[in-house]
Amino acid sequence: MSALSCNKLTKTFTQGSQTIKGLDDVSIAIAEGSFVCLSGPSGSGKTTLLNAMGGLDTPDSGEILVGDMRVDQMNKSDLADMRLHNIGFVFQSYNLIPVLTAQENIEFVMQIQGIPADQRSAKSREILAEVGLADHEGRRPAQLSGGQQQRVAVARAIVSNPTLVLADEPTANLDSVTATQLMDLFAELNQSRGITFVIATHDARVMEYCRRLIKMEDGKIISDQEQPGRGANV
Amino acid sequence: MSITTRLAWRNLWRHGRRTWLTVGAMIFCNTLLIFLISFQFGVYSLMIDSALSVVTGHLQVQHSEYNDDPRLRYSVPYGIALAERLRSETKIEAMAARGTAFALASSEKRSFGIQVMGVQPTFEPLVSTLPGLVKKGRYLNNNSSDEIVIGSVLARNLKVGVGDEITLLGSGRDGSFAAGVATVVGIISSGMNNLDRSIAQVPLDYFQAVFSMGEQISSIVVNVDTLSAVAERKSELTATINEPDLVVLDWDELQPGLQQAIQADLFSAFVMYAVLIVLVSFSVLNTQLMSVLERTREFGVMMALGMRPGSLARLVFLETATMSLLGLAFGCILGAAVATYFQVNGVYIPGMEAAMEQYNLPGELYPQVSIISVMLGPLIVFTGCMVAAIYPAVRLYGLQPVAAMRAV
Numbered sequence: 037m038s039a040l041s042c043n044k045l046t047k048t049f050t051q052g053s054q055t056i057k058g059l060d061d062v063s064i065a066i067a068e069g070s071f072v073c074l075s076g077p078s079g080s081g082k083t084t085l086l087n088a089m090g091g092l093d094t095p096d097s098g099e100i101l102v103g104d105m106r107v108d109q110m111n112k113s114d115l116a117d118m119r120l121h122n123i124g125f126v127f128q129s130y131n132l133i134p135v136l137t138a139q140e141n142i143e144f145v146m147q148i149q150g151i152p153a154d155q156r157s158a159k160s161r162e163i164l165a166e167v168g169l170a171d172h173e174g175r176r177p178a179q180l181s182g183g184q185q186q187r188v189a190v191a192r193a194i195v196s197n198p199t200l201v202l203a204d205e206p207t208a209n210l211d212s213v214t215a216t217q218l219m220d221l222f223a224e225l226n227q228s229r230g231i232t233f234v235i236a237t238h239d240a241r242v243m244e245y246c247r248r249l250i251k252m253e254d255g256k257i258i259s260d261q262e263q264p265g266r267g268a269n270v
Numbered sequence: 271m272s273i274t275t276r277l278a279w280r281n282l283w284r285h286g287r288r289t290w291l292t293v294g295a296m297i298f299c300n301t302l303l304i305f306l307i308s309f310q311f312g313v314y315s316l317m318i319d320s321a322l323s324v325v326t327g328h329l330q331v332q333h334s335e336y337n338d339d340p341r342l343r344y345s346v347p348y349g350i351a352l353a354e355r356l357r358s359e360t361k362i363e364a365m366a367a368r369g370t371a372f373a374l375a376s377s378e379k380r381s382f383g384i385q386v387m388g389v390q391p392t393f394e395p396l397v398s399t400l401p402g403l404v405k406k407g408r409y410l411n412n413n414s415s416d417e418i419v420i421g422s423v424l425a426r427n428l429k430v431g432v433g434d435e436i437t438l439l440g441s442g443r444d445g446s447f448a449a450g451v452a453t454v455v456g457i458i459s460s461g462m463n464n465l466d467r468s469i470a471q472v473p474l475d476y477f478q479a480v481f482s483m484g485e486q487i488s489s490i491v492v493n494v495d496t497l498s499a500v501a502e503r504k505s506e507l508t509a510t511i512n513e514p515d516l517v518v519l520d521w522d523e524l525q526p527g528l529q530q531a532i533q534a535d536l537f538s539a540f541v542m543y544a545v546l547i548v549l550v551s552f553s554v555l556n557t558q559l560m561s562v563l564e565r566t567r568e569f570g571v572m573m574a575l576g577m578r579p580g581s582l583a584r585l586v587f588l589e590t591a592t593m594s595l596l597g598l599a600f601g602c603i604l605g606a607a608v609a610t611y612f613q614v615n616g617v618y619i620p621g622m623e624a625a626m627e628q629y630n631l632p633g634e635l636y637p638q639v640s641i642i643s644v645m646l647g648p649l650i651v652f653t654g655c656m657v658a659a660i661y662p663a664v665r666l667y668g669l670q671p672v673a674a675m676r677a678v
Contacts, residue, residue: 090574092574092675093671112578116573117576120575125574127675131567131675134284134568135280136276136277136280140277144277144575145575147272147274148575148581192575196576
């Protein structure tokens with residue numbers, strides 16, 4: 037079964053008098069447990085496609101299915117619920133809430149889900165340990181390095197046990213060692229938890245980890261190929 | 271404490287100086303409101319007491335027609351006995367019987383229309399300040415018979431002094447010709463020209479004889495301990511009297527102009543308070559709008575994580591409520607402390623001593639601190655601040671996650 041599928045997605049943007057095609061008739065199906073990279077130059081449509089998949093942005097036309105849910109037909113409230121329970125996001129600039137500690141950033145998502153406080157505390161500590169930050173739960177984002185912040189962001193993304201994690205340039209602000217550590221973590225989570233990862237990147241080191249590499253240009257998919265990456269075999 | 275509450279609290283202190291400035295404006299506004307409202311209540315209470323203590327009293331027992339049409343025939347039968355009974359049954363000491371009539375007062379040289387009051391010299395000082403305002407001579411006493419005390423302006427107009435005689439001419443209760451001669455034993459100076467021009471008091475038994483009143487009186491004047499006790503005492507007196515022709519009227523019914531004057535003053539004061547509250551509310555609106563605008567990206571991230579706009583709006587309201595509660599708490603403490611200090615020590619207004627003395631008022635005014643005077647203003651400020659947070663909160667409903675996350 038597909039974790040995610042898109043059918044004939046189009047999205048146009050207007051910039052001054054110019055009309056730019058962000059997505060141009062994009063169709064794609066991603067199997068559960070996949071480890072997929074979207075690559076391409078800036079402006080190729082990677083982030084636009086990722087936003088549409090995650091229900092953060094609506095396409096002009098086409099269908100999006102996450103599991104068996106029609107994302108393109110959902111209202112704002114249903115989209116929020118879907119993001120909360122089914123999708124984890126990892127952003128380029130971490131986007132942690134600066135006034136909350138690492139643990140609180142993770143608990144925040146669980147509180148929105150309505151999980152009781154005692155369960156939240158135990159689970160957030162467990163997840164932090166899983167991403168290698170067991171002793172950092174009381175630190176605020178400003179007290180963590182870039183790599184550590186991104187690990188907290190990953191922990192926040194997976195705490196709700198999503199079926200799908202969408203990561204937009206997750207290594208762009210990291211040095212090579214930290215980037216490698218982060219991708220190792222992604223691969224491990226993919227294999228151990230069976231989470232489907234879709235990663236938008238133009239970092240060649242990240243692409244090496246993926247078992248499926250989809251290249252985009254001018255809003256179109258120009259190639260879609262399997263490769264010997266380090267993610268789980270699907 | 272939930273994460274949302276912690277988030278709201280910490281968000282406030284991201285810009286501590288800005289938050290303290292806003293909270294400071296609330297504290298200042300609340301303190302000022304508490305002091306001014308307490309001061310107003312104190313002044314009103316003093317005004318009412320001063321106005322009522324001269325002649326009217328807090329309550330009066332009258333014939334049901336007398337207040338609208340003050341004729342001698344609308345009288346209280348066996349009024350002195352009734353006052354005695356009420357005094358013993360209700361345990362209200364400050365109670366005095368009175369007769370009131372209009373007459374022509376003549377001296378050797380002049381004549382003027384005046385209001386003659388027949389009073390019980392023993393009990394009148396308990397319900398009126400006039401006995402204490404005798405500036406020349408003395409007040410009436412139990413041995414007085416054909417004696418009279420008059421206002422200072424009337425004395426001047428009649429060109430009489432202590433020891434001179436005044437002739438009183440009028441109509442008796444039965445329509446007969448009323449006439450009497452009384453010796454001036456005291457001159458009252460209340461400071462109120464209208465009163466000093468027309469007031470004259472004689473012993474009640476002399477009054478009853480001159481105006482053919484028999485055992486009738488015009489009213490029983492009652493004073494109670496505090497204004498707040500008036501309603502309760504009124505009910506008690508009404509139940510005790512139990513006479514269909516007699517009514518118990520409170521000060522508001524006896525002097526409706528006084529309440530109207532207070533309401534007019536309250537209205538103008540509340541217009542000023544409203545301006546103050548609107549200014550503070552705009553300060554909160556500015557702070558919260560800035561706070562929301564500079565966190566647009568963060569709100570976009572929260573929405574991406576699955577938070578609904580309604581929850582974000584609640585967060586903004588929680589932040590506003592927290593900030594407003596700080597202003598309310600500190601403002602109430604400071605305001606109550608300031609008002610209580612002046613309630614004990616009084617507020618001295620330079621240059622007002624002569625005017626205050628004229629009206630038999632103390633030289634210092636005392637705020638009256640109560641739950642209402644402490645809470646009324648700050649609660650309105652709190653409500654105003656919460657209303658001010660509506661606009662920044664409503665803006666969040668129009669936020670799109672992707673557009674919000676692109677915000678700098």
